[in-house]
Amino acid sequence: MKTEFLSLAFVSFFLFSCASVKYTDRKALMLISEDEEIKMGENAFSEIISKSKVIKNTPQAEAVRRVGLKLSAASGKNFNWEFVLVEDKQVNAFCLPGGKIVFYSGIMPLLENDDEIATVMSHEIAHAVARHGAERMSQQTLVNAAGNLAALILEGKSQQTKDAFYSAYGFGAAAGILLPYSRKHEFEADYIGLILMKKSGYELNAAVNFWQKMKAMSEKSPKTPNFLSTHPSDENRIKNIEKKIAEIR
Ligand SMILES: [Zn+2]
Secondary structure: OHHHHHHHHHHHHHHOOEEEOOOOOOEEEOOOOHHHHHHHHHHHHHHHHHOOOEEOOOHHHHHHHHHHHHHHHHHOOOOOOEEEEEOOOOOOEEEEOOOEEEEEHHHHHHOOOHHHHHHHHHHHHHHHHOOHHHHHHHHHHHHHHHHHHHHHHOOOOOHHHHHHHHHHHHHHHHHHHHHHHHHHHHHHHHHHHHHHHHHHOOOOHHHHHHHHHHHHHHHHOOOOOHHHHHOOOOHHHHHHHHHHHHHHO
């Protein structure tokens, strides 16, 4: 009885903790408020900035800021947006919750014009707008909570039942809930990014060019650059982007 009540409470708690993702209307699990998320993003951002060499007043730094301002305005999201270029050889760019976007100088040689900068920038802005970071944290919380609940349900059951359950659950937690989502987030960020590029008047085909360059780079170089390790560039991604461009046009 106690566990049944808890299961019910558990399920209703998560049913009422969903938010719709802007632009796609996908229902996403959100256990973290936007204020909490913004606070975490701001703290992480000031720590990163205090340890980095921020590049200012160069044509590249200005381009990053110019493109960021234009795309973030088009996003309709009222964050305290910041766009910085940091001196670092790594091929990387990332977004912290709440609209803090960092480009490393190492990625700049791959971005030959504003349209290509907009490809990476719009993708990062999309992660912030869709609150992907908060969703990942919420999923992790759910996986942990499900584990705790399972322990309660399995109280007094034989060791064999427990082992069977945990191996099934462990598999589900790793492969069923957490992994496919990061892929889903990547596709969703590509899609929302293209919408923002269109709204801001950037050339959508720049996204295909950029990802083809990244793909060529990953095939050529023995060690994967940072941006590619979290952003696999393969035929699938490029095909999906081409399909979405046709849809958006
Ligand atoms: Zn991404």
